[in-house]
């Protein structure tokens with residue numbers, strides 16, 4: 001059997017991290033089996049439609065390296081791939097079900113439906129459309145139905161659920177799922193405005209587009225029995241189903257905006273590497289091997305196994321994402337890091353001096369930060385004189401004699417020819433030993449005066465990058481303005 005899978009988002013604004021995980025698993029599965037990956041836009045709910053949302057989705061899917069073989073932006077033999085361009089089709093299939101007695105017309109007004117709901121609620125029963133009490137094919141005769149339709153009375157088309165039959169299907173991740181027929185509602189297939197519901201359009205399209213595996217989030221599991229009944233009503237073969245585990249906040253509640261970003265674009269804007277982000281997302285619910293966590297997209301494709309996806313929810317742990325991003329920051333070629341950060345620095349109008357200098361700063365600090373975009377805030381003193389100074393550190397390390405010591409040090413280094421890591425380091429050690437003092441008597445004061453901070457990279461690496469003249473100016477400024 002040839003593998004054909006689809007990612008079927010509704011264009012409601014942005015790509016959710018859960019959506020990216022679904023798209024990614026479909027993609028890994030398709031590429032693993034040399035199958036086809038299809039993008040289908042499910043925009044039947046026009047009230048939720050957001051202008052530009054489809055383009056936005058495609059943009060961030062492509063950013064993540066997920067590409068498609070068929071879709072609205074590519075074409076293919078089974079299109080159009082936008083449901084709003086296929087409305088006539090869904091109507092035709094709904095009518096087919098009416099004709100073979102698997103679906104029926106219902107003419108109830110919203111008031112009547114509301115009354116029914118209240119009645120069922122009051123009796124404490126399971127909510128399901130009450131066929132026998134409403135205005136539909138069970139309670140009206142052919143003539144009445146025809147008249148209502150001819151008069152232009154609004155109607156919906158509902159699926160006639162076989163109550164006496166259990167709905168059973170296999171889920172690749174969850175195993176056998178079984179639901180009692182009398183617990184399934186007579187689902188609306190075609191709405192009174194003539195638009196199909198998600199259920200009808202989804203099943204018709206999955207069938208017509210010859211989808212072999214439906215891989216989607218767990219939130220769609222309750223819809224699947226309805227879909228299975230629809231396939232049966234049409235006499236079509238069901239695709240295989242796989243429902244992916246929910247994404248959770250750290251406190252195990254369902255992943256929500258309130259506890260952090262849920263839009264992929266927010267993570268892009270924050271400077272996460274796409275390799276790190278995709279690697280992280282891929283491991284939300286699945287881990288190929290127990291011994292490591294860093295995988296390239298190609299490795300993920302090679303190793304992907306839908307059967308090994310977990311049933312239980314996956315915690316979206318931002319600390320893990322940061323850790324993973326840091327791993328990529330350590331190992332990426334420096335030129336890639338420059339390409340990644342320069343557009344950002346230019347956008348925020350941050351003066352990074354020049355490319356070569358920025359490169360050296362990144363080399364020095366890449367081991368100490370988790371996200372490249374944090375560089376300006378982590379080491380502002382590498383780009384400008386410090387504006388604030390760690391008070392506690394000053395109190396601890398700036399002793400009575402320190403000002404005089406630093407003044408002497410300034411005079412001494414003025415005479416130094418070379419100023420690089422080795423020369424500044426060797427000179428300072430020699431100089432302080434001659435005074436019968438310890439290295440810490442000078443390095444802590446130098447660090448606070450030059451950087452404003454109590455910690456950072458190696459002091460002499462830092463001083464070497466800053467150049468001697470700048471170091472001298474900072475030391476003088478500190479003595480004159482900060483310590484006085």
Ligand code: GLU
Nearest residue numbers: 008009010042202216220
């Ligand atoms: N349109 C649905 C969504 O927004 C698709 C669910 C499915 O894959 O069947 O996620």
